[in-house]
Amino acid sequence: MSPSSLDHLYSKSACCAVPSAIREINKLVDLPDMKSLAGGWPDPAVFPSKDILRIASEQLRKNADQVLQYGTTEGLAELRQELARLAAKRYGIECSADHILLTHGSAQGMDLACRVMIDPDDVVLVGLPTYFGGSGAVLACCGELCGVEIDADGINTFQAADQLQMLKAAGKRAKGIYVIPNFQNPTGATLSLKRRKDLIELAATYDLVIFEDDPYGDLRFEGDHLPSLMALDTAGRVIHMRSMSKTFAPGLRVAWSIGPPEVIRKMVVAKQFVDVATNTLAQYILLEFIRSGLLEKRIELNNKYYKRKRDFMLEQLEVHFPEEVQWNRPAGGFFIFVKLPGTMDATELLADAVKHNVAFVAGAPFFIDQSGIHTFRLSYSQSSEAVIEAAVTELGKLIKQRL
Ligand SMILES: Cc1ncc(COP(=O)(O)O)c(C=O)c1O
Numbered sequence: 001m002s003p004s005s006l007d008h009l010y011s012k013s014a015c016c017a018v019p020s021a022i023r024e025i026n027k028l029v030d031l032p033d034m035k036s037l038a039g040g041w042p043d044p045a046v047f048p049s050k051d052i053l054r055i056a057s058e059q060l061r062k063n064a065d066q067v068l069q070y071g072t073t074e075g076l077a078e079l080r081q082e083l084a085r086l087a088a089k090r091y092g093i094e095c096s097a098d099h100i101l102l103t104h105g106s107a108q109g110m111d112l113a114c115r116v117m118i119d120p121d122d123v124v125l126v127g128l129p130t131y132f133g134g135s136g137a138v139l140a141c142c143g144e145l146c147g148v149e150i151d152a153d154g155i156n157t158f159q160a161a162d163q164l165q166m167l168k169a170a171g172k173r174a175k176g177i178y179v180i181p182n183f184q185n186p187t188g189a190t191l192s193l194k195r196r197k198d199l200i201e202l203a204a205t206y207d208l209v210i211f212e213d214d215p216y217g218d219l220r221f222e223g224d225h226l227p228s229l230m231a232l233d234t235a236g237r238v239i240h241m242r243s244m245s246k247t248f249a250p251g252l253r254v255a256w257s258i259g260p261p262e263v264i265r266k267m268v269v270a271k272q273f274v275d276v277a278t279n280t281l282a283q284y285i286l287l288e289f290i291r292s293g294l295l296e297k298r299i300e301l302n303n304k305y306y307k308r309k310r311d312f313m314l315e316q317l318e319v320h321f322p323e324e325v326q327w328n329r330p331a332g333g334f335f336i337f338v339k340l341p342g343t344m345d346a347t348e349l350l351a352d353a354v355k356h357n358v359a360f361v362a363g364a365p366f367f368i369d370q371s372g373i374h375t376f377r378l379s380y381s382q383s384s385e386a387v388i389e390a391a392v393t394e395l396g397k398l399i400k401q402r403l
Pocket residue numbers: 040104105106107108131133180185213215242243244245250255
């Protein structure tokens with residue numbers, strides 16, 4: 001086919017959007033014999049395949065006219081009611097079906113939220129580092145990003161306050177904060193209760209929307225669940241995105257956003273022009289999965305399963321990594337974040353590691369200012385213990401060689 005002669009016609013939004021930097025690493029992960037700690041995907045070993053097969057067959061046998069039909073853009077009314085009950089029970093969020101919109105992945109929730117909230121040049125605060133699905137959705141609306149340091153207690157709210165003050169002084173319009181409150185991707189950090197409250201206050205002071213992205217919140221291995229920002233918020237400033245990708249099956253792409261009904265209505269209108277409605281069969285499967293109590297059981301099983309993997313990886317790191325290297329102990333989720341000593345470059349380490357059939361994700365692409373060159377993310381979610389052991393052993397050797 002001849003090269004495109006449409007380059008000069010691209011929209012502003014298409015030019016603003018940047019591709020995800022970890023797509024490249026996904027190509028590596030698929031190579032045969034690659035021992036990968038890169039992908040943040042759930043382990044297929046805990047997909048509830050049999051239950052999904054049974055429920056899908058039953059639905060298709062008894063209810064084909066509905067499950068194969070278009071649905072409303074908001075999503076199935078019974079499912080939204082069920083999700084509102086779940087929100088109150090599990091996350092302390094008091095809401096009704098009118099506060100809920102079913103989406104194809106929480107990625108779509110963030111995209112729709114940005115479409116209705118972000119104008120070109122609006123600034124959104126994001127973690128340094130952060131998951132680029134969130135920051136990428138802001139950029140795709142031609143918004144701007146402002147980085148705020150993440151430490152063991154999540155996003156640093158003192159620094160966030162300073163940044164907001166500086167943006168205001170510079171005449172910039174800060175519009176929002178994107179936050180992954182639990183077991184953040186990529187650091188594994190959980191936002192402390194104090195900082196959750198600080199963010200709510202900052203949002204009120206600076207007139208901001210909080211994009212609360214919480215796909216890992218159910219995967220808590222220890223300690224108490226902290227209230228979500230939405231549960232703490234009394235001013236209707238939070239759009240909360242949940243996903244079934246990490247606890248159920250990401251291929252079904254079922255997720256939902258919770259927000260003030262007026263915001264949800266705007267997102268519904270935006271979604272009408274994107275994909276009309278979320279997959280109907282997937283929604284019926286999730287509805288039955290929740291109603292029959294299988295979701296709660298699955299969350300419990302997953303937590304035991306992934307906790308074992310986390311513990312195993314932590315043990316391996318203790319054994320094989322030199323003491324100059326630092327890492328965190330996440331209380332849940334999929335990720336451990338590693339800091340190399342001095343100015344050791346994780347991208348160079350990755351290039352070396354790949355030659356030895358080991359993959360991970362270098363940290364720099366998660367930092368909007370590219371500052372984290374000495375960091376990298378390890379994921380224990382998808383790999384077997386044998387792969388974790390072999391990959392960590394090899395990485396330990398390569399790091400020691402570079403010291
Ligand atoms: C923080 C975060 N948000 C959102 C997503 C996207 O999830 P979903 O499959 O629900 O679109 C991911 C996936 O890795 C993630 O890590």
